[in-house]
Amino acid sequence: MKNQITSALSDFFFEYETPRQVLVRNRRVGVVCRLIQLGVLVYIIGWVFIYEKGYQSTDTAVSSVFTKMKGVGYTNNSGGERVWDVADYVFPSQGDSSFVVMTNYIMTEGQSMGTCPELPGKHNCNTDADCEGGSFKRTGNGEMTGVCVNRTKTCEVLAWCPVEDDRDVPDPPLLLSAENYTLFIKNSVTFPAFGVSRSNLVEDVDSNYISSCLYHPLSAPLCPIFKLGDIIKLSGLNFQTVAKGGAIGIVVDWTCNFDVHVKHCKPEYTFHGLYGSKEGSSVGYNFRFARHYMEDKIQKRTLLKVFGIRFDIIVQSLARKFDIIPTLTAIGSGVGIFGVATVVCDLVLLYLLPKREFYKNMKFKYTDTQVQVRPSKMSLRTDSHASPSPPQGHCFRH
Incomplete structure (x- = not known):
C-alpha cells in the first residue's frame, strides 16, 4: 500500500502529460487555419491594443x-x-x-397684495355664481373671491395686483x-x-x-x-x-x-x-x-x-x-482566441472532408474496456469430476 501511494505521488509530481498532435498536410485546411489566426492577430493588435488601448488602466476625474x-x-x-x-x-x-x-x-x-380682476380668458364670468369663492384654477393668478367684475367680465382674485399680462411677448x-x-x-x-x-x-x-x-x-x-x-x-x-x-x-x-x-x-x-x-x-x-x-x-x-x-x-x-495587469489580461485572452482556428479546422477535418474517417483514426486512439471474470466460490468443486478452471491471464468479453 505504501509503495502504491509513493508511486502515485511520484507520478503526479515528476511526470508531464502533453496532448497528442497530428500533422495534417492539407492545403485548404492549412489556408483556413492561417487566415483565422491572421484575423485573430489583427484583432488583438489593431483593436485591443491600438484602438482600445488594452495595455492601459483607466480613471475618470x-x-x-x-x-x-x-x-x-x-x-x-x-x-x-x-x-x-x-x-x-x-x-x-x-x-x-x-x-x-x-x-x-x-x-x-x-x-x-390685494384684490383685482383676472385677465380676460382666464376666469370669464357673467354672474357671481360663475366665480366660486375660495377656489383656485391652475392657470389663474390667485384665489377667487366669489365676485364677478362687470367691467372685465372676469372673476376677482386675491393675488399680487395688478396681475401679470404675458399675452404680448416682445418680438x-x-x-x-x-x-x-x-x-x-x-x-x-x-x-x-x-x-x-x-x-x-x-x-x-x-x-x-x-x-x-x-x-x-x-x-x-x-x-x-x-x-x-x-x-x-x-x-x-x-x-x-x-x-x-x-x-x-x-x-x-x-x-x-x-x-x-x-x-x-x-x-x-x-x-x-x-x-x-x-x-x-x-x-x-x-x-x-x-x-x-x-x-x-x-x-x-x-x-x-x-x-x-x-x-x-x-x-x-x-x-x-x-499597467501590466490589463496588458497580461489582454495577451492571455488573445492567446485563448487563437484556439478558434483549431476548433474550426477540426470541424472541417472531422465532418466535411471526404477522408474524415481516416483523420478520425489518426486523431483518436480507440481502446476496448475488458473485464476479467473470476469463478464464483459457489462453482468450485473438490471432487475429481470438477471442471477445470480457466487458465490464469485469460479475459472474457461480455
Missing part, C-alpha cells in the same frame, strides 16, 4: 466648474431706458455650472445684445488613481493671454473666454431664434494619456444645441422671477417673466496609463 459672465445690455421699452448688467440678467448669480442668461422679458412693476427679443456677452469658464479636474490634477488654465494660458484672448476652435482652442454668439453658432443654432428660449450644452473633454508628459493633458471644448425654439405646443424657455421691496410700509414686488438661454457645462474625462 473628479471635477469642479466655476463660471463668470461679463457684458452690459441696454433696453428702451415703452420709453423706459434701462441698462442691464450681470446682476440683472444671470440666474442664479453664484457662478454655477448651470445658469440662464436673460434675452427677453415681460416686466410687471408695482405689484402689491424681436429685447436683449439681443446678449450675443456679445462673454463667458469665462474655470475648470479643475483630479484623477485620483494616477494622482494628477489639471486645470483648463494650462501652462500656455496666463493672465496676459486671458486678458486679450477669445475662444476660437482653430486659432485659440485653449482660451477659456467664450462669446455667447460664437457658442450659439458653434452649437448649430441661430441666436435670434434661440433668444426666445433654449438650452446649450458646453462639454469640456479631458481625454489624457499619462504615458507621456502631463503637460499634454489639455481640455477640448464642444458645443451642443440641447433645446431651441421650434414650432410646437410649448415654444421657448421661460421662468418667473420677483424682486421684493417696501414702499410706504407696503410690501411690493416687480415681477419678471424671463426668457433666456440655459447653459449647462458638462465635464467628461478619461485618463489612461500603462
